[in-house]
Amino acid sequence: MYQIDNATVAASQPPSTAQGATGYFTDGNPASNIPATIVPAEWLNSVMMELMNAVTGSGQTLNKAAFNQLWTAIQNASQNTGVTPPQFDNTTKTATTAFVQRALGNYQGARILSAPTVLNAADAGRSITLVAGSSATLPPYSSVPVGSAISFLNADSAAKTVTASGTDKLYLPVLGGGFTTSGTSLTMLAGDSVTFVATAAQWEFVQGTALLSNSSGVFGASMTATNGFQKLPSGLIIQWMAVSVSSASGVAITFPIAFPSASFTATAMDGGLTAYSYGISSGTTTGAVINARQGATAVTGAGFLILIGH
Template identity: 40%
Template sequence: MDYPKNVPSVGLVNGRFVDEDPVAGTPGSLIPATWGNSVTQEILNVVQAAGITPNETSNNQLLAALRSPALFMTAAQFDNSRLAATTEFVQRALGSHTSARGVLSATQLSLADVGCSIGLGGNAAYTVTLPDAAAAPSGATISLHCRNSAPVTVASLTGTQISPQGAALNSIVMNNGESANFVRESGVWVVYGTAGLKYSSSFAAQINSPGYQRLPSGLILQWVVGASDIAGNMSLSLPMRFPSAILGGIANEANPAGWSASNATVWALDLGASTPTVAVARVRNIDPTGIKPSSGISGRILVWGY
């Protein structure tokens, strides 16, 4: 659309319309029918595109059309073109979660769940499978929070697409009260939140017997089970070496059911004899004949160090 510059004798001055000047004897500009029709049609195109029926007696249809949602469609979820963004698109991309829902059983999530906050409910274990990370755009985020009284496994659709604390896994486990944001980065779902902490080297653990638990402060707990030798001593190799030293520990009977009304045992950790790799405890058996060392008495040792 432009001024009718190519119409002869239309009377434009510097390319614009002017009024008649009776004093100076200059005529006013003419408005050609073609130009007037073009201007009208330009306006009608906007009105009709908004789904509004033109009304000759109405003077606010262009404003209504410009305010109509029909003229400003929200782009597709992952659109990254230079189209104008509606507030709906901006809110979905950068603001609050787009939606929230819950699941109670095995579920396959899709890209439609990107931006969603999903509660994992129920009382039985099940598996929730993430969308294929290769199909998700960078930065896509799915938020999960576990309310299930049983563990929920969150699995990759294919391969090892889940990365908590730098690891590459095909699944992680979420327990009651844990939360996680799965963010698509570099082709994998990177885990942020409490559900990823147990996969950190700062929280490394071996939940067996023997076993250990590391803590971010540097403190390490270790536990072992064994039996005394003929001298009433129990020396057990620890599942991991303390980087510096053992700070303390306790030892006790692993099978107190073996006691009777006439006998019991007394245990103590021998901190001086213990090393960063071996925990040493001593046991004495108390019975009517006295206090003496005995072999084959089962015992447990819990030590802590750094």
């Protein structure tokens, strides 16, 4: 298909005339004094431009030596081989199946990081796998549209860190329950997953197993050697702590965390070879008084306490 190009062409398209009475071509009839239809340049230009626009609109370049460009344009239109709009495009452009697949929750791509990496806006919508030697810094939340998501998986046996960019803050779970709006990094244990979503103010932790290791709000833990706790999905809480009875009359202790509803039982044991026995009294959901005895004699000593409640 090509645009007419001989020596008699006009340099610019002549203006269109007013719409006349519509009809059909005729060869005329001299016997009946009926003239043949005159084919004006305006009509020929109209047909030529319609065909040219169909070809160029399908992404092709006019080629004088090609005679199937209109057919190719029709095939392209019927197969909908259109251009996929860019990620986060919210105009009224026609969406290709690739755009719809991405918008319906499928990841737009995936990356495996094996070294400390600073992500950018192009990583929004990706699944990021962290392996040995890696860490990740999120792109600035302001560089991506609100609602953009990035998911992470720690595929290494060692902990990995996801860090906010610059002065950005992260909305993160905290030990003891609840969330903080001033987090700067998240530690992912082996096998942990997490998804961050950009808001108008920060990146927000929305889902993932990292919630279990970073928050005791639902069921989490503080795995320290001397004082810690484990929350279970049923609501049961197991706590442990080291105690020092520095007074023969007993000492008041505070549990690692308060039981939300009740303290069921507490068991104390000697921390050495002295075979002291320990008594617990005045127990509440937050603490108790502990005494040490050797036989009937009140003594001082060190021991361990196991608590169960909910």
